[in-house]
Amino acid sequence: MLTVTLKLVTIVAERVLQERLLRELKELGARGYTLTEVSGEGSRGVRASEWEGHNVKIETIVSPEVADRIIEHIAEHYFQYYAVIVYAQPVEVVRGDKYV
Amino acid sequence: MLTVTLKLVTIVAERVLQERLLRELKELGARGYTLTEVSGEGSRGVRASEWEGHNVKIETIVSPEVADRIIEHIAEHYFQYYAVIVYAQPVEVVRGDKYV
């Protein structure tokens, strides 16, 4: 099976940001995403996640360039005031052209 | 701690395929799985996931050979008509014999 290596970018964010983040991911070049309802705790304490439901985890498989763009965008626009984390991992996929 | 490196194969698929996929994973040699209810959007649009609930994410830790077999099987039987993606990553586990 011919596989290519792309990036899986994962964002965990407070629920209230869901729609905005999905819109921005699309603008930054993501071709799809998978969303999970999660809860969690981090450096800001549990506080931010008690109303509006809890957190969302958004996973998107993208090219390395798009991954960089997404991480930079999140870091710049969300890290200061929102409960958000983002991380990236390499993944092997088939049909690589589907994601870029 | 003695760890070994195996493959974590992740499948995201429309809900209606859940039972069939779990059965086939077992036949292909997976010894366990973890299932999460998710939603998502991809190249087929959101369409496929509105009835019968949304998508499922199935994660299974397997040997590299079984991983290849699973990916090949999914690509061959599901890519054309169903909303399904599959990807693989290396993971370190303890008790490696549990998964193979």
Next chain:
Amino acid sequence: MLTVTLKLVTIVAERVLQERLLRELKELGARGYTLTEVSGEGSRGVRASEWEGHNVKIETIVSPEVADRIIEHIAEHYFQYYAVIVYAQPVEVVRGDKYV
């Protein structure tokens, strides 16, 4: 974007262990976690997960040392009698100091 590589440790465990595991993760040095409600099947059969809800998946980004400590702790205290698995992967994060 300046990223550092840390470890993403994932634990899948029967629901009844949730509070204890979260407490112990904190004691072992984890600074945050993300929790997902999942279900699954493994070498112990589906049995353990039918009451008290199903399983939980706990993901935590930590330094490699803390990762080792967590894996060792889980292996020692839970593997024998509980339905628990644990695995680790490297991940790239920004704001690396947030997690250690």
Next chain:
Amino acid sequence: MLEILLTNLLSPIVLAFALGIIAQLIRSDLSFPEPLYQALSIYLLLAIGLKGGAELSHTPWAVVIWPALVTLALGMLTPITSYVVLRKIGRMDRINAAAIAAHYGSVSAVTFIAAQAFGQLQGNPAEGFMPALVAMLEVPAIVVALMIAFTRSNHHGSWREGLHEVLAGRSVVLLVGGLVIGYLSGMEGLKQVEPFFVNGFKGALTLFLLEMGLVAARRLRDLKKVGAFLVGFGIVMPILHGSLAVVLGHWAGLSVGGSAVLGAMVASASYIAAPAAVRISLPEANPTFYLTASLGITFPFNLTLGIPLYFALAQWIGG
């Protein structure tokens, strides 16, 4: 007629459906958690089964037999007429035509419930055993349509899994199971669970239709993709099938309310049992076609205009 229409349009259930559509259009963050949607479905299906079964337990078979045979016949006829129209007039390929035919031959439980509620309000209640007819109407059409697809072309899906999906599917199990429970425990048994399953019913239905509005509105975006023919099909076919059913229902001895509700049932298109079975058996069929037609066009049409129409017709024939 206008008054009938207004009574329907201003009922809480139709207005709740409209609210759902509007909420979606203004991009509200209102949404039903999936478990609530499932809980309401389970409740509604079990409730209509229970009531129907309890009614059936004290209905003589002679009264039920003709309506039942008519329903079965319609369940086998309507997928065929739908298929022929889609192929000949709509020039659709075989697979998609069969997929849509499965939906229009089967039945939408919510349309049935809405029609029944409307009849009560109108003072023209349908026979109590109608839920038994819903259960009879649900399955045959799907089987017939899949048979058409499988005899006429190569396929990628599984015929047996599709059949299991529809026969052991949630909606059939709940409806038929409810019927059997209602039948065995009788009116005495029903009385025990009446406050929950009977009195609360219309309110729960209102809530459910709010969610249906949210879901249908998402479908409306696809109207352009499906083309003018399918939009017309989604309105004209129900009128034809519904009118035929009203006439046959009257002929089989059903009351005015009963014939009208049978009309609404036959006119309605499935969006629970059929999509699941079709997705499994005919994966090549495009869900955008069958879901948009049944959920985005036919369901709103029946709910707002269709049901009053079938009642007006039934009254005209039988009143």
Next chain:
Amino acid sequence: MLEILLTNLLSPIVLAFALGIIAQLIRSDLSFPEPLYQALSIYLLLAIGLKGGAELSHTPWAVVIWPALVTLALGMLTPITSYVVLRKIGRMDRINAAAIAAHYGSVSAVTFIAAQAFGQLQGNPAEGFMPALVAMLEVPAIVVALMIAFTRSNHHGSWREGLHEVLAGRSVVLLVGGLVIGYLSGMEGLKQVEPFFVNGFKGALTLFLLEMGLVAARRLRDLKKVGAFLVGFGIVMPILHGSLAVVLGHWAGLSVGGSAVLGAMVASASYIAAPAAVRISLPEANPTFYLTASLGITFPFNLTLGIPLYFALAQWIGG
């Protein structure tokens, strides 16, 4: 007796349980979303607490005191008899014997509810304060059984966490909390929430038993694994414990319905509070044993045959 039995078997709640089992056997995709299961549990436990507490608020203590003492005594005796039988006759190891004993000493709230509902239907209603006895029966047996396990062998679990799990566990908090709310706000307070918590109760219970059927059927697959002894134990032990409780209940001044319901309570095996506490405290115990016995054998037995039996016995003694 046969008539009593039939009344029970044809009640909606028992039939719903049967439907759940059948749905699972034909591999239907019917399943309850976990939040619905939890919502129904919360509702049922709070509702029986509220009703019991409100009744308690106008019951003289003299009436309650003897039944309460008898219940407490049975809560401490039954885990011991269970343990002894499992060890001596069943030749089970200490840990598994103690784990099962904890389940059979404690109580299944749903069995209690079903027995109470059956009594009402039969015209033999139990005393209104019975839920207070359920709360009393839930905890002691688990404590006694864990004490047996912890004094007799080395262990891997935590005794304190297990105790906290049972005392601050959902089921105890809801039941006892409901009792206190009902007691403090009295019949006046209960009237305010009656349509929701009292009238809707039996319907919600029917829905819950459908889900219980689905869960129990999954357990049935393990019947072979647990062996013939445990199957017998799961039927004979309830009959013995239940009969003893009926006699003592009668002796303590309970009505026919009250003694029979006490019998059902004592005969029942816990599958909410006990499994959680045991899993935490005695992880070495095999869940297949205690869950299959309590959920796959004893619960269905009590629901179908046990409850009518305890009523027949109570009638024979006290009627």
Next chain:
Amino acid sequence: MLEILLTNLLSPIVLAFALGIIAQLIRSDLSFPEPLYQALSIYLLLAIGLKGGAELSHTPWAVVIWPALVTLALGMLTPITSYVVLRKIGRMDRINAAAIAAHYGSVSAVTFIAAQAFGQLQGNPAEGFMPALVAMLEVPAIVVALMIAFTRSNHHGSWREGLHEVLAGRSVVLLVGGLVIGYLSGMEGLKQVEPFFVNGFKGALTLFLLEMGLVAARRLRDLKKVGAFLVGFGIVMPILHGSLAVVLGHWAGLSVGGSAVLGAMVASASYIAAPAAVRISLPEANPTFYLTASLGITFPFNLTLGIPLYFALAQWIGG
């Protein structure tokens, strides 16, 4: 007065709230699955809308106009008074002051419901159209407070997204949508859904308040973080705003019950609409401040002491 207070404190809804707090304090594993919380919110908001709208449909406009204008005026005044107090006396920064002001100007639907239920129990029912006033009170304060924040400082959030969040937010859509449905379908329509939306209401509210207690108790841990000033603010400000509203309500022609309920509404602090809008528009504001104040201090205060106080005041003025 003491008797009024006791009636309130021993009502099932206040006791359920207390049970939630206690369950959290003893670290019980009792928790509501998120979908249940959402289902109850949807139900409660839609139900009060429906009832209010149906009442409105047969109320002459002349009766409603003055209370409506008073409500609107209070909706614009109270965020300003709150802001001024927070800035001048509390020495808070602009952003946090505006954020808190948005909450205290807006309204808590549950406080409104509890006040209304208390009025009925007391024999002092409020006017049926009060839910329309809730809808009017919800939005303006948030807009005013965001305007203050945005004209007075640089900001990081989006003004337009915040506005959309509040106008198309779930709570406004359900409340206003319910009002419109109720208004259009009238008392006739309401009767159809009465068993579900009206009779079951107080029980569902009890369940909801159990969950509110769990949530509020989590907030209590943060009391130390927010400081003494905010604790005082969360008690004194409601009393001032509530008293003013009682007086103005009386003056606008509302009954004793109506004025008291208006008092409770104005005194209450939002924790659904406002937090969402503020989080989007003023992310720099610290949620610990506004959530702890509105959910940990003002809500429990109003529920236990505030509501009886506003009723006593209304009786004193208008009785």
